[in-house]
Amino acid sequence: MFDNLSDKLDKALHILKGHGQITEVNVAETLKEVRRALVDADVNYKIAKDFTARVREKALGQDVLKSLKPGQLMVKLVKDELTELMGGDAVGIDTSGNPSVILMSGLQGSGKTTFSGKLANYLKDKKKKKPLLVACDVYRPAAVDQLHVVGDQINVEVFSDKGNTNPVAIAKAGIAYAKANDFDTVIVDTAGRLAIDEMMMTEIANIHKTIQPNETLFVVDAMTGQDAVNTAKAFNEVLNFDGVILTKLDGDTRGGAAISIKSVVNKPIKFVGMGEKMDALDVFYPSRMADRILGMGDVVSLVERAQEQFDEEEARKLQKKIAKNQFGFDDFLKQIQQVKKMGNMKDLMGMIPGAGKMLKNIDVDDDAFKHIEAIIHSMTPAERTKPQIINASRKKRIGKGSGTSVQQVNQLLKQFDQMSKMMKMMQGGGGKRMMQMMNKMQ
Template sequence: MFNNLSDKLDKALHVLKGHGSITEVNVAETLKEVRRALLDADVNFKTAKEFTNRVKDKALGQDVLTTLQPGQLMVKIVKDELTELMGGDTVGISLKSSPSVILMSGLQGSGKTTFSGKLANYLKTKKTKKPLLVACDVYRPAAINQLHVVGEQIKVDVYSEEGNMDPVAIATNAIAHAKQNGHNVVIVDTAGRLAVDEEMMTEIANIHNAITPDETLFVVDSMTGQDAVNTAKAFNDKLNFDGVVLTKLDGDTRGGAAISIKSVVNKPIKFIGTGEKMDAIDVFHPARMADRILGMGDVVSLVERAQEQFDEEEARKLQKKIAKNQFGFDDFIKQIQQVKKMGSMKDLIGMIPGAGKALKDVDIDDDAFKGIEAIIHSMTPEERSTPSVINGSRKKRIAKGSGTSVQEVNQLMKQFDQMSKMMKMMQGGGGRKMMQMMGKMR
């Protein structure tokens, strides 16, 4: 996510990050490189120019040149301005009515139908709502079937009317159906086109007028860059939508849409799609995204994801096992499953300060644990619960059963042993010493 932009901004600000001589000339030169980095990321030229002008004014106004750490202050100013450019504060969705109606809009291929399912799943699991998905895309082949498949996958009801080609009537009837069946959120998936055309805009405006939604969201493919911003403006002129959803942010996106869409349409980005799975959806936090773009990670989001998967009872059991030196491979694989539920490995690593930059050329896919899981599953119940019984002949059998080598089994055993010792150390009085030691190393 934003890897190219992060690299270029890091290089642009590198000169000012040290304690060397800082002058008005090299501040101007640095901001020229910052502007170039933003333009390469497909940010609107006017937006990029205004951004760097604001940073320059703030930098000179705060006497950056005479501070003890001018580079750090400069990075902070860039971060604050980047946060403001992307919306400043986090803006949630309005769910005041019962049922609350959310209208999805956007071009064909932007990911409206998939995101409708993700949003329904998010509201169901995290907001304890009972959503209803509504199929109003009556033109695209298999669109209604696709929404039913999504609904079945996340166990959410889908409303559709076979043979009815009037999306306004379908949306109106769906709201009545929701009231009768106890659904407190209605998500209306509408038709898209391959380009902005008058017929499509009129149709969605008619649906909007008929159902008066609490929220109208514009879904846009972030990989289309500046085109996405122009499309958003055309939709906003007709619909006056409430917020933007950026999909496919896990791809090789340049990030221009995320950075400049707020300044062009003056509407907040509310959600981002970060993968193909139904739980790959995040609330958009401008400050956290600015941190990630500048290579500072996003520890808050990482902790929040960990807490979502955290089971207090399981943690207590695990603590007792560690204290008694009974931590085994069954417990280890449970921890792996929890990490996998937190999201893609690439996304998680990007949230760790400095890790994204350090591992930028390392290809990390979601199958990173596949070999480890294969080795553990090839062990007997006794071997998983008591790793100390694993001898040379057992290692050969485990390697053969998992399609790996004895060296790989040895490596896993060594890493497991080191981790067990570290966890044991953290349990006792060594925890404080360890944290102090890590502090000195840092």
């Protein structure tokens, strides 16, 4: 995500390294490269120019703190301005209605239907809402069927009326159905339309006027860059929408839409789609995104994802097993499955500060644990519980059963043994002693 932009900004900000002070000359040189990086990322030239002008003003107007090098100060200034440019603070959605009505709008192929499902899933699982999906795309073949498939995947009901070709009437009927059946949230999925199609734009304006939604969201494909910003502007003039949804952000190497769309339409980015799975939806935090663009990772989001998979009861059981030296491969397998639920591996690794650079040209496969799982599944229950009984003949059998080599089995056993010892040490006083030693070293 944003690989090209991150790389170019990193090179631009390196210009100040080695300089003892910030001067007009080295600031101008650095910001020229920053502006070029933003324009290359498909950010509008005027926005890029205004951005660098603000950074320049702040850089020359500040005393360089003695504890900071000029390069570090410039990174902070750029990070702060990027955060502001993308909206400053995260903005949630309004779910106060009874029912709360959310109208989806956007271009053809922007991912509206998939996002409608992701949003319903998010509201159901994380906000404990009872959402209803309403199918109002009467033009695209199989659009209604697609929404029903999405609804089945996430166990959310879908309201549709296949015999009706009037989306306004369908939306009204869907809201009436929601009121009669105790749904507290209605998500209205509409047909994709082009901003230049006057008839279709009038139609969605009529839907908007009739149902008066709590939230109108504009869904846009992040990979379309500056075109996304232009279409958002055209839609906003008709709908005056409340927020932007950026889909396919995980495939966007430039970042132009995410960086500049807020300043053009003055509407916040509320969510970002980070993959095809129904749980691949993140609240948009401008500050965290700025950190990731500048290669600083996103530890807060990583911890939040881990906490979502965290089961306190399971953790207590695991603690007892570690204390009694009973941590086995079945427990290890559970830990792997929890990590996999957190999202795709490259995205997770990108949240670790500095890891983005290391992974730049490396393809991190989502099946990174595949051979480990295969080896564990080839073990007998006794072998998983007591790995120390795995001798040479057992290793040969396990390797053959899992389609791996004895060498790979040995490697896993060695890593598992090291990890078990480390967990045992951290469980006792070792963790405290380690922290005390680290503090003395500082």
